[in-house]
Amino acid sequence: MCCSHELTEKNLQPLTVNPAFLERIKGMRFFDPHIHMTSRTTDDYQAMADAGIAAIIEPSFWLGQPRTGIDTFRDYFNSLIGWERFRASQFGIKHYTTIGLNSKEANNEKLAEAVMEILPLFVYKEGVVGIGEIGFDDQTPAEEKYYRAQLELAKEAGLPVQIHTPHRDKKKGTQRSMDIAIEHGLDPRMVIVDHNNEETVQEVLDRGFWAAFTIYPFTKMGNERMVEVVKQYGSERIMINSAADWGISDPLAVPKTAALMHESGIDLNDIHLVTFRNAISAFAQSGQINESDFEAVKEIDQSLKFNGSTVLRGGQQPRRDNLSNIIK
Numbered sequence: 001m002c003c004s005h006e007l008t009e010k011n012l013q014p015l016t017v018n019p020a021f022l023e024r025i026k027g028m029r030f031f032d033p034h035i036h037m038t039s040r041t042t043d044d045y046q047a048m049a050d051a052g053i054a055a056i057i058e059p060s061f062w063l064g065q066p067r068t069g070i071d072t073f074r075d076y077f078n079s080l081i082g083w084e085r086f087r088a089s090q091f092g093i094k095h096y097t098t099i100g101l102n103s104k105e106a107n108n109e110k111l112a113e114a115v116m117e118i119l120p121l122f123v124y125k126e127g128v129v130g131i132g133e134i135g136f137d138d139q140t141p142a143e144e145k146y147y148r149a150q151l152e153l154a155k156e157a158g159l160p161v162q163i164h165t166p167h168r169d170k171k172k173g174t175q176r177s178m179d180i181a182i183e184h185g186l187d188p189r190m191v192i193v194d195h196n197n198e199e200t201v202q203e204v205l206d207r208g209f210w211a212a213f214t215i216y217p218f219t220k221m222g223n224e225r226m227v228e229v230v231k232q233y234g235s236e237r238i239m240i241n242s243a244a245d246w247g248i249s250d251p252l253a254v255p256k257t258a259a260l261m262h263e264s265g266i267d268l269n270d271i272h273l274v275t276f277r278n279a280i281s282a283f284a285q286s287g288q289i290n291e292s293d294f295e296a297v298k299e300i301d302q303s304l305k306f307n308g309s310t311v312l313r314g315g316q317q318p319r320r321d322n323l324s325n326i327i328k
């Protein structure tokens with residue numbers, strides 16, 4: 001059976017009994033400012049809502065396979081302001097997006113030019129809270145060219161910028177990203193530098209930018225390290241996100257890290273700032289975030305449809321088994 005499943009109270013129940021970390025964060029609300037829900041399943045949305053995630057930002061990114069034509073970019077951007085926002089709303093989560101040409105695909109110049117042409121059609125849409133994620137991957141001249149062009153677009157549109165910093169040669173790539181943003185006259189307060197680590201955080205904060213940290217298993221920050229960062233640098237202009245995507249990642253990284261911070265004796269106000277408030281302060285500069293919407297979206301009506309489609313699929317119940325609050 002497909003597409004005609006009727007919603008019952010049962011469908012909205014959590015899939016598993018509450019694990020210990022959910023007890024630790026009971027009553028807290030979270031904002032995950034970087035998560036690629038396009039690559040995630042609908043039961044992730046349910047688990048995120050159960051863990052207190054009230055709102056998210058989905059940046060535009062690379063889908064794992066290079067796109068070959070402009071129309072797939074167009075459809076992708078449309079899904080970020082359309083279907084994906086609807087899908088989130090069906091689980092009581094407010095969905096925002098940042099729109100941009102990712103650094104990897106900036107290297108296909110012909111396509112990059114075409115993407116630059118359509119970006120202005122999307123960046124002024126409702127729920128678009130920034131230009132992102134943009135910046136450097138391999139730090140090539142083409143990446144720099146389109147990074148600069150998109151900084152100009154951000155200025156023109158009055159939108160914050162969400163910077164993806166490279167995995168390789170991170171420190172240099174991060175410094176270069178900030179230098180170029182300053183060169184283009186951007187106020188550091190309008191720029192969120194993402195994927196920081198212990199090597200980059202001091203300079204990012206000293207220069208007045210927002211410092212975002214991605215809690216991602218194996219490759220970026222584990223959340224035990226994140227606890228130490230907050231102990232050392234405090235909570236001003238620092239925010240955390242999951243960057244969950246098609247890789248082995250964790251859409252509950254923000255609430256799990258909040259639980260670990262709480263367990264480690266970090267002040268509740270600091271936890272609130274790095275897991276909720278700071279991200280809102282940074283991205284609300286777009287004029288697109290109204291916190292009363294977080295409550296409004298909680299009134300879930302799963303009988304609603306988006307262009308005739310619903311999120312319901314015969315009540316399947318996927319497994320969730322990654323429930324420890326430690327992310328290595």
Ligand SMILES: [Zn+2]
Binds near residue numbers: 036059061
């Ligand atoms: Zn990302």
